Every structure is written in structure tokens, then in C-alpha cells.
Amino acid sequence: MTYIIAGATGTTGRAIATELARTDKVHLIGRDESALTELANHLDSSYSLIDIENPIPVKEFQQTVEIDEIKGLVNCIGSIYLRPLHGSTIEDFNNVVNTNLFSSFYLLSAFARRMKNGSAIFFSSVAATKGLSNHELISAAKAGIEGMARSAAASYAKDNLRVNVIAPSIMDTNMSAKILSSEAAVEMSKSMHPIPKIGDISDILPVVTWLLSSESKWITGQTIHVDGGFSTLKPR
Numbered sequence: 686m687t688y689i690i691a692g693a694t695g696t697t698g699r700a701i702a703t704e705l706a707r708t709d710k711v712h713l714i715g716r717d718e719s720a721l722t723e724l725a726n727h728l729d730s731s732y733s734l735i736d737i738e739n740p741i742p743v744k745e746f747q748q749t750v751e752i753d754e755i756k757g758l759v760n761c762i763g764s765i766y767l768r769p770l771h772g773s774t775i776e777d778f779n780n781v782v783n784t785n786l787f788s789s790f791y792l793l794s795a796f797a798r799r800m801k802n803g804s805a806i807f808f809s810s811v812a813a814t815k816g817l818s819n820h821e822l823i824s825a826a827k828a829g830i831e832g833m834a835r836s837a838a839a840s841y842a843k844d845n846l847r848v849n850v851i852a853p854s855i856m857d858t859n860m861s862a863k864i865l866s867s868e869a870a871v872e873m874s875k876s877m878h879p880i881p882k883i884g885d886i887s888d889i890l891p892v893v894t895w896l897l898s899s900e901s902k903w904i905t906g907q908t909i910h911v912d913g914g915f916s917t918l919k920p921r
């Protein structure tokens with residue numbers, strides 16, 4: 686059985702693929718051909734190339750993945766976008782929705798029917814739950830992922846395909862490098878969290894492996910907040 690990891694050349698995707706490849710087969714999905722082939726060679730895995738801004742028809746894409754039984758799908762394709770509504774264009778909105786929400790739709794619609802007894806995981810963000818200024822576009826896209834995942838969890842429960850979402854707060858990855866580029870910004874971000882730290886892959890990886898495993902066999906349609914309490918708690 687094989688796991689599909691999309692956004693495999695990003696920080697989170699690469700770490701998940703590397704961990705899973707220690708014991709299982711992985712199929713990598715990404716848009717950067719040279720980074721993807723390098724990682725696929727390193728992990729001895731297969732891969733499919735896709736730029737979600739310019740996707741091929743789902744049926745054609747399905748055929749690039751020559752796996753009968755897919756055990757898990759993890760979509761790490763995503764973006765960050767921090768600008769107010771009045772400073773954003775329709776193109777900005779479309780890009781954010783496309784990268785985050787459409788990628789999740791595209792991948793699940795491509796593979797759900799080959800995922801009996803499987804587990805699909807999508808990434809949302811704390812911004813889908815908590816009203817943070819200048820996060821309107823990313824909040825809309827990530828909240829859409831949470832809604833779509835709940836409905837898909839209901840649709841595919843008959844196949845024992847579980848669909849869950851992980852909603853992190855700010856993590857130390859490629860995506861947040863600019864935001865966390867100064868010591869002051871790091872300290873400010875830490876202090877906003879009841880457990881005052883920046884997230885990293887060690888916070889995410891155990892949740893991913895648990896959601897993919899049979900230990901979470903009765904968990905579906907859930908959004909798991911991995912955020913040091915930021916979405917729900919008020920620090921003293």
C-alpha cells in the first residue's frame with residue numbers, strides 16, 4: 686500500500702514523505718520537476734508533476750498515479766496571504782482559493798475512489814477559526830477546506846475512507862520565512878500563543894502519522910488544531 690504526499694517539496698511535505706518512506710511506499714506530487722526528481726530518487730519513490738495553477742483534467746492526472754490501493758493522501762500544497770480585502774484583487778482571491786481549496790478538491794476527487802479503508806489529510810490554518818486581521822482570503826480558503834472535508838468524510842464513510850484536517854498556527858517552514866525574518870517578529874509571534882512557541886514539523890508529524898494509522902480508526906470529519914492553544918485559549 687502506498688501514501689500520496691502532495692506539495693512534497695515543501696517543508697511539511699518533504700518531512701512527511703521522508704518519515705513515511707522509512708516503512709512504506711510513497712508517491713510524491715509537486716510542481717518543481719528538478720526538486721521532485723531529486724527527492725524521488727532519494728526516497729526511491731514514484732512521482733507526478735502538477736502545477737495546481739494550470740492543472741490537467743482530473744482523469745488524465747489519475748492515470749499518472751499507477752497505484753491500485755492508496756492508503757493515505759496528505760495535501761501539503763498551500764500558501765500564506767496576509768493583506769486586507771481592500772488591498773486584494775480578484776486574481777489574488779482566485780490564487781489563494783486555487784492553491785489551498787481547489788488543490789484539496791482536485792486531489793480528493795482524483796483519488797477518493799481508490800482509497801477504501803484509507804485516510805485523507807488536508808491542511809487548514811488557525812485563521813479559519815480565529816478572526817485575524819488581514820487574513821480574509823486565506824481564512825475563506827482554509828474554512829472551505831474544513832467544510833469540504835466534513836462533507837467528504839460523510840460521503841466516503843461507507844468506504845471507510847476517513848477525511849480529517851490539521852489546522853496549525855504559524856510554523857517554522859519555507860512559507861513563513863519572511864514573516865519570521867526578525868528576532869522581534871519571532872518573539873511577538875511566540876507571545877501570542879498560550880504555549881509560547883513557533884510550531885515546527887515535530888508538532889505536526891505525530892498528528893499526521895496518527896491520522897494515517899489505524900489507531901485513529903474512529904476519527905473522521907475532524908479539524909485538529911495544532912496551535913499551542915491559540916485558536917481557543919486566552920493566555921493569562
Ligand SMILES: NC(=O)c1ccc[n+]([C@@H]2O[C@H](COP(=O)([O-])OP(=O)(O)OC[C@H]3O[C@@H](n4cnc5c(N)ncnc54)[C@H](OP(=O)(O)O)[C@@H]3O)[C@@H](O)[C@H]2O)c1
Nearest residue numbers: 692694695696697736737762763764808855856858859860
Ligand atoms: N507554515 C505556516 O506557518 C503554516 C500555518 C498554517 C497552515 N499552513 C499550511 O501548511 C501546509 C504546508 O505548508 P508549509 O508550511 O510546509 O509551506 P511550504 O514549505 O511553502 O509548502 C507549500 C507547498 O505548496 C506547494 N505549492 C504552492 N503552490 C503550488 C501550486 N500552484 N502547484 C503545486 N504546488 C504548489 C509548494 O511547492 P514548491 O515546493 O514548488 O514551492 C510547496 O511544496 C500548507 O497548506 C499551509 O497553508 C502553514
